[in-house]
Amino acid sequence: AQTVTQSQPEMSVQEAETVTLSCTYDTSESDYYLFWYKQPPSRQMILVIRQEAYKQQNATENRFSVNFQKAAKSFSLKISDSQLGDAAMYFCAYRSLFGNEKLTFGTGTRLTIIP
Amino acid sequence: DTEVTQTPKHLVMGMTNKKSLKCEQHMGHRAMYWYKQKAKKPPELMFVYSYEKLSINESVPSRFSPECPNSSLLNLHLHALQPEDSALYLCASSQEVQEGNTIYFGEGSWLTVV
Numbered sequence: 001a002q003t004v005t006q007s008q009p010e011m012s013v014q015e016a017e018t019v020t021l022s023c024t025y026d027t028s029e030s031d032y033y034l035f036w037y038k039q040p041p042s043r044q045m046i047l048v049i050r051q052e053a054y055k056q057q058n059a060t061e062n063r064f065s066v067n068f069q070k071a072a073k074s075f076s077l078k079i080s081d082s083q084l085g086d087a088a089m090y091f092c093a094y095r096s097l098f099g100n101e102k103l104t105f106g107t108g109t110r111l112t113i114i115p
Numbered sequence: 116d117t118e119v120t121q122t123p124k125h126l127v128m129g130m131t132n133k134k135s136l137k138c139e140q141h142m143g144h145r146a147m148y149w150y151k152q153k154a155k156k157p158p159e160l161m162f163v164y165s166y167e168k169l170s171i172n173e174s175v176p177s178r179f180s181p182e183c184p185n186s187s188l189l190n191l192h193l194h195a196l197q198p199e200d201s202a203l204y205l206c207a208s209s210q211e212v213q214e215g216n217t218i219y220f221g222e223g224s225w226l227t228v229v
């Protein structure tokens with residue numbers, strides 16, 4: 001079974017600065033998908049970014065980018081130019097490529113933005 | 116436009132009540148999901164529907180009864196719940212169950228059992 005670990009329960013960053021959230025995972029599969037979801041106080045889970053394991057290139061979405069290290073099974077999220085609206089719980093998640101409907105979540109990192 | 120809508124946003128029910136949570140998506144997705152989320156925890160999968168058929172039941176107690184009337188709608192019928200069932204219930208959908216398709220979530224329904 002796959003596991004996802006987020007070792008930082010809480011992080012804080014000054015507005016306009018850059019912050020990196022860590023995520024590691026354990027799997028025996030060679031192909032899979034990784035996601036970062038954001039859950040603000042409104043509680044809706046919002047997709048931030050997605051990475052296909054077979055792609056070498058790190059995914060980027062505006063101010064959000066990932067550092068995907070397949071051999072190390074690491075998938076960190078970098079948020080540049082942090083904004084007040086980035087304050088949320090961030091969940092890292094894993095999904096198998098085939099035959100597994102489950103989205104396996106990490107325990108989350110609560111990000112606070114300091115004005 | 117990725118949108119999954121859930122109603123009601125908030126629900127308070129007694130332990131003897133029968134109520135339902137509703138979910139709708141108009142993205143043409145063929146897979147729909149129910150997740151349960153307790154405070155400060157990640158979501159936990161409850162049920163998966165693929166092409167309107169139940170494909171996964173994560174050993175959920177029978178007091179929770181899912182229903183998929185058509186490919187756009189997903190209901191969760193609630194009966195004889197316990198206070199520990201109080202949680203945020205998230206509906207989600209994806210284009211297909213397999214192939215790692217992205218799962219899109221609704222805003223959730225807050226359920227309080229008294």
